[in-house]
Amino acid sequence: MTPARILIMAGSDSGGGAGIQADIKAVTALGGFAMAAITALTAQNTRGVQDVMGVPTAFIERQMAAVLEDIGADCLKTGMLHDVDVIETVAGALERLAPGTPLVLDPVMVAQSGDRLIREEAVATLRERLLPRATLLTPNAPEAEVLLGERLPDVTALCEAAEALRGLGADAVLVKGGHLAGETVVDVLATAAGTIRLEHPRIATRCDHGTGCTLASAIAEGIGRGLPLEAAVRRGRAYLQRALETATPLGGGHGPVNHGHTVQPFQV
DSSP: OOOOEEEEEEEEETTSSSHHHHHHHHHHHTTOEEEEEEEEEEEEETTEEEEEEEOOHHHHHHHHHHHHTTTOOSEEEEOOOOSHHHHHHHHHHHHHHOTTOOEEEOOOOBOTTSOBOSOTTHHHHIIIIIGGGOSEEOOBHHHHHHHHTSOOOSHHHHHHHHHHHHTTTOSOEEEBOTTSOSSEEEEEEEETTEEEEEEEEOOOOSOOBTHHHHHHHHHHHHHHTTOOHHHHHHHHHHHHHHHHHTOOOOSSSSOBOOGGGGOOOOOO
């Protein structure tokens, strides 16, 4: 069976816990084939982001074209798109090179450490150019607040936000509630069929760097292999939950999840 081909447009995390590194690990761990168009390089670790260097937009487009014109893609996934020019470049390239291919749009705005990863003026461009193209939009609560310009203090507000974001053009929206207080984490999935709440117990861990990237890529792999949207979301959440439960602390800050929990070590 040919693996699901997932092209990811995202930034590189030198610490390996988030960004394109997390994306590739998650897709691979679930049996897919991950490809990448790097949008930015970051110098970061578990404590935070020390520096960011953007990739020239012409080269971002060259990376996308090289992959899509040869290997193709069953699903697309975006991560860190840090400024207006990068968003316009990715949106234009998708229109030309991959019309109709499903897109999981992860609106990466702030790192786990609190460091901002998108310029203020780029938010409107993301909302106008890529959000209406999304098969699934996956903001956490703070990102949904930025996209909508309003506070989301509780689960009821998350439900309303998911529907409001769908109203901006996305086919479906998964608003993640991990930033809200409580023993139970509630995510809200809004589709054309309605809104459902997905719950799981909160895991007490500092190994939570890259959870958003990991979940979005896991869902993209499920969509790419042909799963119905809700099934892909539930599978992705289950994968991430186990990755959190089995993570080994690394570094002095927010460590990575255990992306490889599905993989048996090779024995010689």
